[in-house]
Amino acid sequence: MTPVPESHYLIFSLILFSAGIFGALTRRNALGVLIALELMLNAVALNFVIFSRTAPEGSASGQVSAFFIIALAAAGAAAGLAIVLAVYRSRKSIQTDDTNLLKW
Amino acid sequence: MLELIAVKGIYILMVFAAAAAFASSLLPNLFHGALALAAVLLAVAGLYLSLGAEFLAMVQILVYVGAVMTLVIYAVMLTGRLEETVTPSGRIQRAAAGVSCAIFFVLVCGVLLSTNWPAAPGGNPLPSVKDLGIDLMKRHVFPFEVLGILLFAVLIGALAAARREKS
Amino acid sequence: MSTLQSLAHFKTEIILLIGAFITLFSDSPKGSRFLAGTAALLTLTLAGVAAFTEASQQSLQLFGGFFTLDGATRFFRFGMILAAAASVLLGMTRGAIALSFFAESTALMLFLTFGLIVLCASGHFLTLLLAVEMVSLLSYLMTGFSPQNTRAREAALKYLLLGSFCSAFMLYGISLLFGLTGSLDFDSVRAAVQDGGQRTAAAASLLFILTGAGFKLSLFPFHFWAPDVYEAAPSPVAAYLTVAPKAAACAILIRLFSEVFPSMQTFGAEVLQTLCILTLLAASLLALAQTRVRRLIAYSSMAQAGYLLMGLSLFSREGLQAAFFYLAAYGAANLGVFAALTALSQRGTQDHLEDLTGAAWRNPFAAGCLTVFLLSLAGLPPLAGFLGKFWIFAAALKEGEVFLVVTAALTSMIGIFYYFKILRTLYFSDPLIALCAAPTPLPLRILLILLASAVTAAGLFPSWLLRAAESALR
The missing domain is CATH 1.20.120 (Four Helix Bundle (Hemerythrin (Met), subunit A))
Structure with missing residues (x-):
């Protein structure tokens, strides 16, 4: 067992996740939102690692799942930055309020 | 004694990472925000070590801090206009976002604490890197291959989407 | 294996x-x-x-x-x-x-x-x-x-x-499920969710996962x-x-x-039906306000997702079969709408509704196909959309979901109104526009014929599609 109880780790990862939500909701720059999304995904990967210590028979599959999440986050970052660059090319701005994000 | 120092170290790491996480969401300068994210990622790599996941700690540093962060910082520099300006309507939005985040945090925290997470007695054995590799290539070979296809397809798509058009 | x-x-x-x-x-x-x-x-x-x-x-x-x-x-x-x-x-x-x-x-x-x-x-x-x-x-x-x-x-x-924001929530939910069960395999998760007393955590992770699915279906709060x-x-x-x-x-x-949360179907049905009613109402009302054709079609397809969800949320055999049938009918009709709009659109136009004024006289073939697709989406007989909708409503009535059916019937009525808005523009006669006829390219012509005949055939002879939908339930 780890010296620190599992629940403390879980709450820490929830703090990371919530900080990510806050950033994603408030950032006006698309890159800022992407940074916040990375935080959220990191919290998910951390959750898998935490549970890999305790969940019955989950030790290897927990770490493997975290590995998949990290790879997905990298793919997501690549796709996100490509789109951000494409928008920047045609608008010279990546402020989300310039791109009328909430129009219906 | 050694255990006590380890426990203190882990908590210090957590507090540091949480502060950096909020900094990366709050700092008005995006470049500073990106650097704060790098700090969070490094601290989380440290937590992976404390949980006995050395391989993941290494992957985290190589893939995240090494590759993804470089990419993010590169894009931040490329697109310029680093400072965020907070408008009055933005302040209301921030407050609303803060309140909803707090509600979300309390709700999920309640769920996390009230749940009796099943635990193997004495904790799980730590898998070695060799175990992980075998697991990845044997039991998880199908998702691994799908991941390969995903990365390839996304790479092609990203190249095409970011391509400069000859007009 | x-x-x-x-x-x-x-x-x-x-x-x-x-x-x-x-x-x-x-x-x-x-x-x-x-x-x-x-x-x-x-x-x-x-x-x-x-x-x-x-x-x-x-x-x-x-x-x-x-x-x-x-x-x-x-x-x-x-x-x-x-x-x-x-x-x-x-x-x-x-x-x-x-x-x-x-x-x-x-x-x-x-x-x-x-x-x-x-x-x-x-x-x-x-x-x-x-x-x-x-x-x-x-x-x-x-x-x-x-x-x-x-x-x-x-x-x-x-x-x-x-x-990415919505899928992060979904991933978080999956990580909680992993903590609950120590496995991510559907069978072992089901076993753990069924006999464990951890209902709150399982329900929370289910809600997180539904966020992801709701986003893909463009249900009400996730449709922006x-x-x-x-x-x-x-x-x-x-x-x-x-x-x-x-x-x-x-x-x-x-x-x-059916495979992971069979023990939570009642809870799931409540969540899904609430989302379904909100989606149907929001989509129909917002569709009325649109002046661009493709935006209107976007809201219409959001409403169609609402009808599909209605069939799914019953978790009954009839409901699922009807939803599968409706899904096929909706798919063919919606692909057809986009194909017909491509045939009708002119260079340099912005896809405003008024750009289609009198388009039926310019390209009667594509406009005729578009009419078939829109009527099927509106749920008028004898097309496939009508049968699908009818069976979904019947299945819902059989389960006693009267409120759901009344809402859906109301929004179908609004639907007929906005689909006819497109049709009226299409057939609005304007002798000047009628002069410049535009032919449809061959691949598009083949596609339109195939899709229009599929929509009609499934409406007139539904048994083959029903049998396919039934085989999906086995």
């Missing part, structure tokens, strides 16, 4: 992948769409044949339970292949998508089809999350495949930011991306995105509730 044995049952998907690589590299230097388009169509034909002639019909667990090959997978796989073929045909029309993006977008459409099939078939949360991410990331990127169209890129950015994406994305991409990911989301919802 072990990996090597599984490969024998994985022919369709392997053909799709090989074909995707070939299509990617058959970008012809002379700037014609023929080579890449033919490669993709050939691939899809081969994959369709492989799927259709498959020897065994029993349910198989491939790759150690990661891929479930059962009736539902077979039904959705075949549907995805057909929808992809229709979108490729649509893309081969001049003006539907920029030439410089054609080979990439066609190849990515094949990759996307692969991802969607894996999503429909997932028997493990790792497959589920990988497939969801593959489908999402490719959809974001393909939305932006439009040079000199700032709106398309902005739509892609909006889609990406909102989509849909009108922008469907309006600005290149036509073949938009057509495919309105149909295939929604079908996959339906498939995975059914799978989740």
Whole structure:
């Protein structure tokens, strides 16, 4: 067992996740939102690692799942930055309020 | 004694990472925000070590801090206009976002604490890197291959989407 | 089943992948769409044949339970292949998508089809999350495949930011499920959720996962991306995105509730029906306010997703069968709408509703097909949409969901109103416009004939489609 109880780790990862939500909701720059999304995904990967210590028979599959999440986050970052660059090319701005994000 | 120092170290790491996480969401300068994210990622790599996941700690540093962060910082520099300006309507939005985040945090925290997470007695054995590799290539070979296809397809798509058009 | 044995049952998907690589590299230097388009169509034909002639019909667990090959997978796989073929045909029309993006977008459409099939078939949360991410990331990127169209890129950015935000919640929910059960396999998760006392945590993770599915179905609070994406994305991409990911989301919802959370069906039904009512009302009212055709179609397809969800949320055999039937009818009609709009649109227009004024006299063939598709979407007899809607309502009444049926009937009424708004513009006579006739290119003509006859045939002779829908439930 780890010296620190599992629940403390879980709450820490929830703090990371919530900080990510806050950033994603408030950032006006698309890159800022992407940074916040990375935080959220990191919290998910951390959750898998935490549970890999305790969940019955989950030790290897927990770490493997975290590995998949990290790879997905990298793919997501690549796709996100490509789109951000494409928008920047045609608008010279990546402020989300310039791109009328909430129009219906 | 050694255990006590380890426990203190882990908590210090957590507090540091949480502060950096909020900094990366709050700092008005995006470049500073990106650097704060790098700090969070490094601290989380440290937590992976404390949980006995050395391989993941290494992957985290190589893939995240090494590759993804470089990419993010590169894009931040490329697109310029680093400072965020907070408008009055933005302040209301921030407050609303803060309140909803707090509600979300309390709700999920309640769920996390009230749940009796099943635990193997004495904790799980730590898998070695060799175990992980075998697991990845044997039991998880199908998702691994799908991941390969995903990365390839996304790479092609990203190249095409970011391509400069000859007009 | 072990990996090597599984490969024998994985022919369709392997053909799709090989074909995707070939299509990617058959970008012809002379700037014609023929080579890449033919490669993709050939691939899809081969994959369709492989799927259709498959020897065994029993349910198989491939790759150690990661891929479930059962009736539902077979039904959705075949549907995805057909929808992809229709979108490729649509893309081969001049003006539907920029030439410089054609080979990439066609190849990515094949990759996307692969991802969607894996999503429909997932028997493990790792497959589920990988497939969801593959489908999402490719959809974001393909939305932006439009040079000199700032709106398309902005739509892609909006889609990406909102989509990644929702899928992060889904991933968090999956991580909680892993903590509850120590496994991500559907069977072991079900066992743990069923006998464990951890209802709160299981319900929380279910809600997180529904966020992801709701986003893909563009249900009410998660719909903000849909009108922008469907309006600005290149036509073949938009057509495919309105149909295939929604079908996959339906498939995975059914799978989740039948294979992972059967113990939480009552809770799930309440959540889904609330979402369904909100979506139906919001979509119908917002559709009334639209002045751009493709935005209107976006809201209409959001409402259609509401009817589908209504059938699914009953969790009864009749409800599911009706929903599958309706899904097929909706898919054909919606692909047809995008194809007909491509045929009717003129260069330089912004897809405003008034740009279609009198279009029926300019191109009576395409306008006639568009009429068939819109009437089917509106749910008028004798077309397929009518039967599907009728059966969904009947199934809901049988389960005693009167409020749901009344809301849905009301929104169908509003639906008839806004579909007729398009039709009225279409047939509004204007002698000046009537002079310049515009012919429909051959691939588009074939596509329109096929889709219109499918919609009509399924309405007049529904038994073959019903039998297919029934086989999906086995």
